[in-house]
Amino acid sequence: MNRLLVFALPLLLGSCTLMTAGSPYTLGKQPAAGELNPSGTVSVQRSAYMVMTEARASGLRPNQAYVAHYHLQGTAGAPPCESGGPPIMSSKIVATTDANGVLTMSGRVPSGDVLAATYFNIHTAADAEGTPADPGVACTAVRLQ
Numbered sequence: 001m002n003r004l005l006v007f008a009l010p011l012l013l014g015s016c017t018l019m020t021a022g023s024p025y026t027l028g029k030q031p032a033a034g035e036l037n038p039s040g041t042v043s044v045q046r047s048a049y050m051v052m053t054e055a056r057a058s059g060l061r062p063n064q065a066y067v068a069h070y071h072l073q074g075t076a077g078a079p080p081c082e083s084g085g086p087p088i089m090s091s092k093i094v095a096t097t098d099a100n101g102v103l104t105m106s107g108r109v110p111s112g113d114v115l116a117a118t119y120f121n122i123h124t125a126a127d128a129e130g131t132p133a134d135p136g137v138a139c140t141a142v143r144l145q
Contacts, residue, residue: 025120025140027057030081032124032134036060040103042120042140051114053093054106057122057138062101067130068093070109070117070142080119081139087121087132088114094130115144 024041040057055068070091074083090113095105103122121139123132 022143025142027055027122027138027140028081030121030136030139033137036137038122038138040138042142044142044144046111046144049111050108051091051111051144052106052108053091053120055093055103055120055122057103058101060097060101060103060137061124062097062099064101065094065096065125065128065130066103066105066122066137067125067132068105068120068122070114070144071119071121072116073118080141081121081136083118084135085118088117090114091117092130094125094128111144117142117144 024043027038027040027042029038036059038057038059040055042053042055045052070088071085072088073080074085091109093105093107095103097103119139119141121136123136124134125131126133
């Protein structure tokens, strides 16, 4: 009986995953993108315990490291991507574009860490560890609650 529960539990928990309302979200260009014209989507799936995020963007620099994370709202009343809110560092995802400037990144974070997030931001990374080199090149407002 205990073995059955051990094998069935992942199936039961996996069935509790829901696509978050509004997902996939559309990424928009931010001023730090300069001459780049990034576009793409952010897909979010949420379970009771985890938020799984997959971002796909094109129009970025080839073979360049990028870092993304969720942010809390900054200035009240400002559009989320313009609010300057603090990053939620536990949601950090780092990836490198391919030779065509296409970025695919995914990560997961405990739900409680990001439920209050109001936007998802992609930055150029200064290094392979994902230190942001700019205020963001692509962004989308999110609602995870």
